[in-house]
Amino acid sequence: MLRVLELRKSYPQRGIVLNGLSLELKESETIAVTGPSGSGKTTLLNLVGLLDRPDSGEILFREKLVNNYTVDEAADYRNRQIGFIFQDHLLLPYLTVMENILLPLSARQLEDDEYRVKVGYARELMERTGIMNLSSKYPWQVSGGEAQRAALVRALINKPSLLLADEPTGSLDAANAEILGNLLKEISSQYGTAVILATHSMTLAKKMSIIYKIENGKLVKI
Numbered sequence: 001m002l003r004v005l006e007l008r009k010s011y012p013q014r015g016i017v018l019n020g021l022s023l024e025l026k027e028s029e030t031i032a033v034t035g036p037s038g039s040g041k042t043t044l045l046n047l048v049g050l051l052d053r054p055d056s057g058e059i060l061f062r063e064k065l066v067n068n069y070t071v072d073e074a075a076d077y078r079n080r081q082i083g084f085i086f087q088d089h090l091l092l093p094y095l096t097v098m099e100n101i102l103l104p105l106s107a108r109q110l111e112d113d114e115y116r117v118k119v120g121y122a123r124e125l126m127e128r129t130g131i132m133n134l135s136s137k138y139p140w141q142v143s144g145g146e147a148q149r150a151a152l153v154r155a156l157i158n159k160p161s162l163l164l165a166d167e168p169t170g171s172l173d174a175a176n177a178e179i180l181g182n183l184l185k186e187i188s189s190q191y192g193t194a195v196i197l198a199t200h201s202m203t204l205a206k207k208m209s210i211i212y213k214i215e216n217g218k219l220v221k222i
Contacts, residue, residue, distance in 0.1 A: 001027045001161065001194060007057035008217075009043055017043050018034065018054070019217030025162070029057035030188050030195040032205035041198035044214070045164045047084050048196065050074040061162075081110065083155030083193070087170040089147040091139040091154075094155070097136040098122070099155045101199065108158070118157060126151040128190075129183055145176030152183060160199040163188070163198045169204055181207045 002025040009018040017040040025031060031184060033041050046052040048059060050069060059067040066077055078084075091100045103123050105115065123185065126132040129149040134142050142150070148168060169177035181204045189194050197208055205211045211222040 001062055002007070003058075003060040004044075004048065005048060005058040005060070005129075006075045007044070008042075008055045009047065009052070010055060012195050014038065016217055018047075018214075020057075021214070021218050023203075023212075025194055025196065027161075028188065028192045028194055029195070030185065030208040031210040031211070031212060032197045032199055032208040033083060033212050033214060033219070034202065034205050036197060037168055037200075039214040040162055040217060042166055045166050045196060045198055048162075049084060049164050050077060054120065055112070079104065079142060079158060081161050083160035085151050085155045085163065085165045089139070090145075091147055091150060093139050093205040096136050096138055097131065097142065097150045098126075099159055100139070101126070104154060110159060119177040121159070122153065122157055125187075126150075127188070129153055136175060141179055143176075143178060145172055148176070148180055151167065151181065152187075156187065156191070157189070158178045162196065165195060165199075167199055169199070169201060173198070177201070 004023040007018050007021045033044060035041055037089060040097065049055050052068060058065055061081065064207060069077060099139045105118055123132065126135065128150060131146055131149050134146055140146050169180050172180065185193060185207045199205050212219040212222055
């Protein structure tokens with residue numbers, strides 16, 4: 001599904017971060033990328049999600065070269081194919097949990113019937129993740145673990161082919177980290193969503209099917 005070929009990326013303040021990194025990801029596959037802070041985990045996710053551009057190399061999604069997409073093409077790719085979940089849940093405080101979850105739909109022109117189907121799918125995912133009873137609450141009224149589960153549902157609302165998860169349990173306690181890690185694995189299995197997970201936690205990484213670490217700007221399989 002995804003092929004990353006010889007990616008290189010550097011920054012003026014940090015120097016070379018990725019140095020010829022390559023990666024292949026199959027449909028529905030789950031992989032973890034580990035490594036210390038500054039090793040390039042977030043950079044890799046940002047490049048795959050077209051939030052940033054590589055200095056050189058190629059990113060192919062289902063055999064289409066995507067890293068030369070225009071701004072509009074990149075936005076459409078992210079909206080239709082990619083789900084994001086970060087360490088901070090990034091829920092908007094003035095929207096309810098349900099409104100936050102449905103927010104990505106505003107970027108698409110959906111017919112009424114399509115919208116109703118999406119709302120039904122949101123409810124299904126909320127039931128699956130144990131937050132259905134929080135739909136009318138605001139982010140400041142729920143726990144950190146509950147907010148992160150809402151962020152996961154929001155990331156899945158458009159049925160992405162690929163979920164990019166950047167330290168999604170970094171701000172959670174051990175119990176909530178365990179819950180979210182299990183949900184990532186189970187939802188990938190149930191809905192066929194591929195996952196690239198960047199994490200410091202080897203406990204979380206072991207829930208994925210393949211584990212890599214970044215060393216000297218390249219991926220090494222563990």
